[in-house]
Amino acid sequence: xxxxxxxxxxxxxxxxxxxxxxxxxxxxxxxxxxxxxxxxxxxxxxxxxxxxxxxxxxxxxxxxxxxxxxxxxxxxxxxxxxxxxxxxxxxxxxxxxxxxxxxxxxxxxxxxxxxxxxxxxxxxxxxxxxxxxxxxxxxxxxxxxxxxxxxxxxxxxxxxxxxxxxxxxxxxxxxxxxxxxxxxxxxxxxxxxxxxxxxxxxxxxxxxxxxxxxxxxxxxxxxxxxxxxxxxxx
Amino acid sequence: xxxxxxxxxxxxxxxxxxxxxxxxxxxxxxxxxxxxxxxxxxxxxxxxxxxxxxxxxxxxxxxxxxxxxxxxxxxxxxxxxxxxxxxxxxxxxxxxxxxxxxxxxxxxxxxxxxxxxxx
Numbered sequence: 111x112x113x114x115x116x117x118x119x120x121x122x123x124x125x126x127x128x129x130x131x132x133x134x135x136x137x138x139x140x141x142x143x144x145x146x147x148x149x150x151x152x153x154x155x156x157x158x159x160x161x162x163x164x165x166x167x168x169x170x171x172x173x174x175x176x177x178x179x180x181x182x183x184x185x186x187x188x189x190x191x192x193x194x195x196x197x198x199x200x201x202x203x204x205x206x207x208x209x210x211x212x213x214x215x216x217x218x219x220x221x222x223x224x225x226x227x228x229x230x231x232x233x234x235x236x237x238x239x240x241x242x243x244x245x246x247x248x249x250x251x252x253x254x255x256x257x258x259x260x261x262x263x264x265x266x267x268x269x270x271x272x273x274x275x276x277x278x279x280x281x282x283x284x285x286x287x288x289x290x291x292x293x294x295x296x297x298x299x300x301x302x303x304x305x306x307x308x309x310x311x312x313x314x315x316x317x318x319x320x321x322x323x324x325x326x327x328x329x330x331x332x333x334x335x336x337x338x339x340x341x342x343x344x
Numbered sequence: 345x346x347x348x349x350x351x352x353x354x355x356x357x358x359x360x361x362x363x364x365x366x367x368x369x370x371x372x373x374x375x376x377x378x379x380x381x382x383x384x385x386x387x388x389x390x391x392x393x394x395x396x397x398x399x400x401x402x403x404x405x406x407x408x409x410x411x412x413x414x415x416x417x418x419x420x421x422x423x424x425x426x427x428x429x430x431x432x433x434x435x436x437x438x439x440x441x442x443x444x445x446x447x448x449x450x451x452x453x454x455x456x457x458x459x460x461x462x463x
Binding site for chain 2 (some may be wrong): 115168169171179276277280284323324327328331332335336
């Protein structure tokens with residue numbers, strides 16, 4: 111199965127070098143593409159120095175726009191699947207083959223690298239939000255996803271296409287719920303994540319609250335009015 | 345607030361919400377942008393069903409006619425939305441400009457296609 115590793119990056123010059131090195135060392139069998147989301151620091155230079163294929167967006171479009179660009183590239187070049195890996199080093203590339211083999215074994219459309227497959231989340235506000243979203247998805251789709259906010263997800267070809275060209279397909283929990291309701295097969299594989307190696311997280315308290323409101327609104331209310339995603343064409 | 349006014353508010357809020365949801369269904373609107381309108385509809389709906397709340401707030405603010413408070417709420421919400429939309433348009437203009445500039449430079453006679461260093 112041809113898999114593309116998509117690394118969205120916005121001003122991650124401090125950490126992306128190490129992340130790319132690790133990808134080369136742990137999973138050299140998979141192609142890597144960095145989506146430079148209009149970085150104003152030396153992110154582009156770091157990628158160029160390492161000889162990694164980079165898609166340079168002319169401006170900052172946010173994580174959804176950057177990932178979508180990667181998906182579009184993956185679909186256009188005929189990849190069977192694409193996995194999102196954060197530039198900050200939180201995702202351990204060692205687990206990518208686990209995600210891939212689960213997809214190959216089960217024919218799943220989406221394989222999530224889940225931190226909480228055994229059900230135990232650490233006690234923090236962020237994790238309360240994670241649990242809340244897991245409950246929302248369970249209530250609206252019948253499916254229990256243990257780690258809905260994990261960014262390490264492997265998307266199969268059917269999903270690649272709609273994510274690449276559609277609207278409202280951001281790499282977020284609401285899209286997972288929508289995919290489940292559209293008939294996609296979702297699996298979870300246990301992984302461990304690490305602390306980010308450098309830089310600051312984008313999510314402040316204010317932004318996190320807004321994010322939770324948006325996600326709950328999307329999962330509880332809005333996904334019902336959307337037409338089922340057409341996952342038939344590749 | 346007269347009963348007629350409350351009915352109007354009720355209908356207005358329901359129709360607004362329905363229209364916004366229809367836009368989402370047809371992928372004509374992003375879910376992030378719909379959040380404002382759905383909350384706006386919810387507030388108007390609340391005021392139409394519970395006019396007592398509007399009356400109470402009107403009393404605090406010294407507004408004699410309750411319906412004037414409703415107008416105030418709607419106008420205020422529109423002003424906020426206008427500000428947010430202006431912000432969005434500014435960002436879109438900047439993005440469009442950068443995209444066009446990038447295209448122009450890439451397609452100029454003396455430039456080979458390459459990544460640009462500075463933004």
